[in-house]
Amino acid sequence: MLRYLSCFLMANLLFNAALYAQEVKGTVADWESREPQEYVEVFNLNNHQKTVTNKRGEFKIAAEINHLLVFFQPGYKPDTLLLISLKPVKRYLQHNRYDLSTVKIQGKLFDPRVQYADAFREAKAFTAEVNRPLTFSPFRFFSKKGKSGRKFKRRMEVEVLERKVDQRFNNAAVQALCPLEGAELDGFMVLYRPSFKALERLDNAGLKLYIMDAYKEFKQLPEEKKKIPSLKL
Numbered sequence: 001m002l003r004y005l006s007c008f009l010m011a012n013l014l015f016n017a018a019l020y021a022q023e024v025k026g027t028v029a030d031w032e033s034r035e036p037q038e039y040v041e042v043f044n045l046n047n048h049q050k051t052v053t054n055k056r057g058e059f060k061i062a063a064e065i066n067h068l069l070v071f072f073q074p075g076y077k078p079d080t081l082l083l084i085s086l087k088p089v090k091r092y093l094q095h096n097r098y099d100l101s102t103v104k105i106q107g108k109l110f111d112p113r114v115q116y117a118d119a120f121r122e123a124k125a126f127t128a129e130v131n132r133p134l135t136f137s138p139f140r141f142f143s144k145k146g147k148s149g150r151k152f153k154r155r156m157e158v159e160v161l162e163r164k165v166d167q168r169f170n171n172a173a174v175q176a177l178c179p180l181e182g183a184e185l186d187g188f189m190v191l192y193r194p195s196f197k198a199l200e201r202l203d204n205a206g207l208k209l210y211i212m213d214a215y216k217e218f219k220q221l222p223e224e225k226k227k228i229p230s231l232k233l
Contacts, residue, residue, distance in 0.1 A: 025060040026089035028053050028071055037093060039216055041179070043070045052219075074177050074212035096177070161196040168207060169194060177208065178215040183227040188218050190228055 028040045036057025043050045046067040053059045063069065063083055071079040076093040083089075171189065174180060180188050192214040194202075202210060218226065 022062065022064050022086060023060050024063045024069075024083060024086050024089060025058070026091065027057045028059065028073075028091045028093060029057050031092040031094045034092075037073055037076075039219070040071055040073045040093070041219075043072070044068070045070060072179050074215050075208070078179075165194065165196055165199055168199060169211075173207070174211055177211050180215075187225075187227045188215070191218065 028037045028042075029035060030037055036053075036055070038053055038055050038057065040053040040057070040059070041050060042052065042059050042061055044061055044063050044067055046064070047062060049062045051059050051061045061069070063086070065083055065085060067083050069081045069083065071081070071091055071093060073093055075096055077096045079091055079093055081089060081091065169189075171185060174185065174188065178188070192211075194210065199207070
């Protein structure tokens with residue numbers, strides 16, 4: 001009797017192990033070139049498992065029949081697959097023809113020289129006019145108000161450049177290419193925000209490539225480095 005009970009328990013354990021060890025394997029390639037795609041993210045929306053493809057475009061992930069898989073690669077359209085069996089799958093990703101030039105931040109034009117005309121006037125110690133000699137105002141140059149005005153002027157000049165960066169490198173532009181949101185999106189925006197000079201050298205295609213390469217690097221970071229530390233008050 002004890003032997004039969006032991007056999008029954010062993011069979012039950014093996015059955016449960018097989019049940020929970022189910023997985024699906026497959027490969028992912030480019031739709032046009034048929035080249036294998038490395039670092040494609042594969043998500044199982046049912047059991048919340050995720051993995052990435054290797055250099056040969058291969059992957060395996062825990063899954064069951066009727067589970068829904070999502071494939072994501074920067075620069076490509078997301079692909080979904082409903083599993084009707086656990087046989088190996090082959091997926092082809094299509095390029096996302098998204099144009100970053102369509103992403104624009106709408107808002108009032110920021111011109112500190114107009115909005116803060118008084119402060120800029122105080123910061124101006126030298127005056128040059130057509131057909132007139134250069135004039136110098138010692139009071140504006142040495143006064144506390146003049147020094148504060150020049151300091152404010154420098155800050156506003158930096159702010160103008162930062163807002164120009166915001167017009168191109170923003171949440172909408174990044175989310176159009178990468179599946180980021182919440183704290184991870186905030187972390188990415190801080191870690192990979194380009195300087196104005198660096199961004200000025202990039203056209204829309206170059207910016208798209210920069211974001212995609214940055215996202216690949218971001219995925220390799222430890223989880224604790226992907227998010228901005230909360231401020232302690």
